[in-house]
Amino acid sequence: MTVASNVKQCLTTIRGIESQLSTLALNSLDNEAQAVFHDAAITIETIKKDLQYRVLELERQEPQYKGS
Amino acid sequence: MNGYLNIFFRSVIFILILFLITKVVGKKQISQLTFFEYVAGITIGSIAGEAVTGLEKNFLQGAFGILIFGFVTFLTDYFSLKSKKFRDIVEGSGTVIIKEGKLLEDNLKKEKYTIDNLLTLLRQKNVFNVADVEFAVLEPQGKLSVLLKKENRPLTPKDLKMKMPNEKEPYTIIMDGKIMDDALRWSGKSRGWLYTELEKMNATLDNVFLGQVDSYGELTLDLYDDKIKVPQPQQRPLLLASLKKTQADLEIFALSTECEKSKAMYQKNATLLQETIAKLEPYLSK
Numbered sequence: 001m002t003v004a005s006n007v008k009q010c011l012t013t014i015r016g017i018e019s020q021l022s023t024l025a026l027n028s029l030d031n032e033a034q035a036v037f038h039d040a041a042i043t044i045e046t047i048k049k050d051l052q053y054r055v056l057e058l059e060r061q062e063p064q065y066k067g068s
Numbered sequence: 069m070n071g072y073l074n075i076f077f078r079s080v081i082f083i084l085i086l087f088l089i090t091k092v093v094g095k096k097q098i099s100q101l102t103f104f105e106y107v108a109g110i111t112i113g114s115i116a117g118e119a120v121t122g123l124e125k126n127f128l129q130g131a132f133g134i135l136i137f138g139f140v141t142f143l144t145d146y147f148s149l150k151s152k153k154f155r156d157i158v159e160g161s162g163t164v165i166i167k168e169g170k171l172l173e174d175n176l177k178k179e180k181y182t183i184d185n186l187l188t189l190l191r192q193k194n195v196f197n198v199a200d201v202e203f204a205v206l207e208p209q210g211k212l213s214v215l216l217k218k219e220n221r222p223l224t225p226k227d228l229k230m231k232m233p234n235e236k237e238p239y240t241i242i243m244d245g246k247i248m249d250d251a252l253r254w255s256g257k258s259r260g261w262l263y264t265e266l267e268k269m270n271a272t273l274d275n276v277f278l279g280q281v282d283s284y285g286e287l288t289l290d291l292y293d294d295k296i297k298v299p300q301p302q303q304r305p306l307l308l309a310s311l312k313k314t315q316a317d318l319e320i321f322a323l324s325t326e327c328e329k330s331k332a333m334y335q336k337n338a339t340l341l342q343e344t345i346a347k348l349e350p351y352l353s354k
Contacts, residue, residue, distance in 0.1 A: 003324070010317045013310055020307050027285025029236040029256060033351055036233075043344050047318075047337045054330060 004058040011051045018044045071123055078120045078127050085131055086116055089138035096145060101209055102159040108141040159208055166204035169217065179206055190214065233350045235283040242279030242289075255281045262287075269299055284351075308345070308352035315341040 018041055025037035089112065090097050093105070100106045112134050119130025148155040163175050165186065176186060187198075189212035195201060203215040225232045239255040241248050247259065265287045266273060278290040286301035315338055322334035 003321075006317070007321060010314060010321070013314050013317075017307065017310055017314065020303065024284060024304070024307075029283050029285070030234050033233055033283065036347060036351055040344050040348050043340060047341060050333050050337055054333065057330075 002062070004055070004062055007051065007055055007058060011048065011055055014044060014048045014051060018048060074123055075120060081127075082116045082120050082131070082134075085134055086112065089134065093138060093141050093145065097141065102144070102148075103208070104141050104144045104158060106209070108137045112137050162205040162207050162213070164203070165206050165212070166198070166201050166214075169199065169202055171198065175206075181206070186212075231350055238280045238282045240278065240280050241287075242273070242276045245274040245276055245292075247273070255285075257281060257285070271296075271298060304352045305354055308349065311341065311345050311348065311352075315345060 021037050021041035021044060025034050025041060028034045028037060096102075097105050097109065100109055115130050115133045115137070119125065119127045119134075122130075144158050148158055163179050165172055165175055165179075165181075171186075176183075189206075190196070190198065190201070190204070193212065193214045195214055195216070200216055200220045201214055202217045205213045207213055239248075239251040241252045241255060241257070241262065247262065249259075252259065252262065263273075266276070266289075269287070269289060271289055271291060275291050275293060275296075276289050277292050280288050282288065282301075284301075284304065286303065288301060289298045291298055318334050318338040318341060322331050322338060325331050325334065
C-alpha cells in the first residue's frame, strides 16, 4: 500500500459518504434532519474536492501508481 | 319460540341504536369525561338491557328513552363548546388537593375524599411519599393528576442538555402482505421505492406481515416466515463508522506527509470532518 493508494481509498469512502448523506437528506421526513444531512453532504463535497486535487498531485509525483 | 325471535330482533335494533348514538356523540361518550356522559352511558345501557329482555314492555318506549338520553348528552356537548360558563357548570373543574407540596385539607373534605382515598390515588400514580408531590389536582371525572417536584421527575435528555433530533411518526405501509397506499403517500414514498427496498432486503411482498417506514426513510419488516432473518436497517450507524474512519485517515495523512501545504490541507479537513461528525452524531446513532 502506497500513500497514493491510501488517499485514493479514502477518497472513495468519502464519495460513498457523500452519496449516502444525500440519500438520507432525500428520504428523511423531518425538515431539520433533512437540512442537517444536506449541509453535511455539502461539507463532505468540499473535503472531497481537496482530496481529489491531492490525488492528482500524488499521481504526478509518483506516476507509477497512476490509476491504481 | 316466538319470545326468542322477539329478543333477537330487539337486540339487533338496539345494537344499531346504541351504535348510532355513540357515533353521534363521538369519542367523548366512550371516554366518559363529563358527568352527563357518565350518567348517560350507564342509563342508556340499563334501558337497552331492560327493553331487550323485558318482553312484556313496549320496546319503542325504551328506544325513546335512549334517544332522549343521547340527545341531551349531544346538546350538552354542543353548548359546552359554545360557552365557558355552561362548561363550568356542566363539566365541573378540577379541585386542587396538593399545592406547593402541602395538602389542602379543606378541598379534600369538600370532595369527601379521605386521606386513605388520596393515598390510594397517589399510589396508583406510583407516588408513595406525599412529600414528593409539588401539585395535584382532582379531575372532574375523579382521577388524580400529579405534578412531581422537579428532582423527582424522570430524567429527560433536556435535563442532560442533550440535543435530540426530532423524529416523525413511523408509517405502517405494509399490512398482511398488502400495500397501504394512503400511508405510503403520507410517508412521501412511492411503490417503486418500496419494491426496490423489498428486493434489497430479499423479501417478497406477500411474505411481509408488517412493514413500517421510519423518520429516516428506513424500512423495517416483519415476515410471516420467522425462520428467515430480515436485515435490520444499519445504514446510519455504518455511515457514522465510515465518517469516523475517514476522519482518522485524514489525521494520519496529516501526520505522515512531509509537504507542508498538504499537511495543512489534511489538518483543515480533519477538523472540518470532526465538526460535521459532531453535528451528525445525534441523527446517525441508534
